[in-house]
Amino acid sequence: MSLVFLAGERVYKLKRPIELDFLDFRSVSARRRSCEAEFEINQKLAPGVYLEALPITVGAHGLLALGGKGEKIDWVVVMRRLDNSAALDRLIKQHSLQAHDLGRVCETLAQFYLTQSPVAVTGNRLKALWQEKIGAIRKSLSDPRFALPRNLIDHPLAALDTFVAKKWAQVGTRLANGWIVDGHGDLKPEHIYIGDEVLIIDRIEFDERLRWCDPFDEIVFLGLECEKLGGQGIAAALIEGLADRLGDRPSETLLQFYRVYRACMRARLMIEHLRDEAPRTPEKWPRQALAYLNLANEALAPSHQS
Known part of the structure; x- marks a missing residue:
């Protein structure tokens, strides 16, 4: 249900815009709510791992940014990357x-x-x-x-x-x-x-x-x-x-x-x-x-x- 991007010490989880029997992520607002809820609900069992929920923004020249000042077109959960071993x-x-x-x-x-x-x-x-x-x-x-x-x-x-x-x-x-x-x-x-x-x-x-x-x-x-x-x-x-x-x-x-x-x-x-x-x-x-x-x-x- 998510696309996961690994970037150095960070992990970025992007919700897929899908609809299933038990969820509907087709709207940006639904994906935002899910990202914010995932950040909040995982604090107790994974303290320090879930860092924030950030918007993906698009600026005046079409450049994408995380947490920028442009239009919010999607959201991601930002996590600390853990040692898979x-x-x-x-x-x-x-x-x-x-x-x-x-x-x-x-x-x-x-x-x-x-x-x-x-x-x-x-x-x-x-x-x-x-x-x-x-x-x-x-x-x-x-x-x-x-x-x-x-x-x-x-x-x-x-x-x-x-x-x-x-x-x-x-x-x-x-x-x-x-x-x-x-x-x-x-x-x-x-x-x-x-x-x-x-x-x-x-x-x-x-x-x-x-x-x-x-x-x-x-x-x-x-x-x-x-x-x-x-x-x-x-x-x-x-x-x-x-x-x-x-x-x-x-x-x-x-x-x-x-x-x-x-x-x-x-x-x-x-x-x-x-x-x-x-x-x-x-x-x-x-x-x-x-x-x-x-x-x-x-x-x-x-x-x-x-």
Whole structure:
């Protein structure tokens, strides 16, 4: 959704003028609001990284400038460039991640979650939002044009439906106890940098509902992505590390629900790339979707539940 330009010690993020189901960036004013919101919302988890939101201006002679005095034709987010070698995904791929690194990540996240206010949402609305998300997953994964194998789709979708129908009270309890908070929204390994301090970038700014979550939903997602990169054992370590620091831990049933949901949602996002008019590397997306569907089914296997 953004074009990213690297220039020395700075990074410039320019929003694409696009319209999707969940956002509309076609106007300059919408892109300005998004840039300003991204700057503001990322201060807590990435202090000193998001520097400002600046207009792109055009002067009297047609010269473009950042923060100039001419007409404002677009906006960018200005960031401090981080060391990619410190990104969690790189550390996993290079087999250089240490146990204490995970502890630092859990500590940073725990302090963040503990300072976030519970989301002011009713149980019925929260349930409706989850049903909407699961419905979108079903619509994508079941689309005949994608030809995804039913034997990989049916079991996870049925498991999600069963949980919502029969065990939703577990989420209701989390909501009642204040554990549905305004979280990160896209907690991936490539968004976490482990250096002198732990910095977590790219918190979602364009739809607050995508940040409404249980901390353990997000940590399960992070663990899923880490394991997909080859980081065996990281998912369990993250759950235990966060549980120790929050003094709280959901049931295994709820953790399983979160993992199956996240794997299915990622499968959906992968396969949806094929709807683009001219998708890049079209052979890549079905492979990625199948990999996530396999993870969803593995989460439901008895050996994974024990």
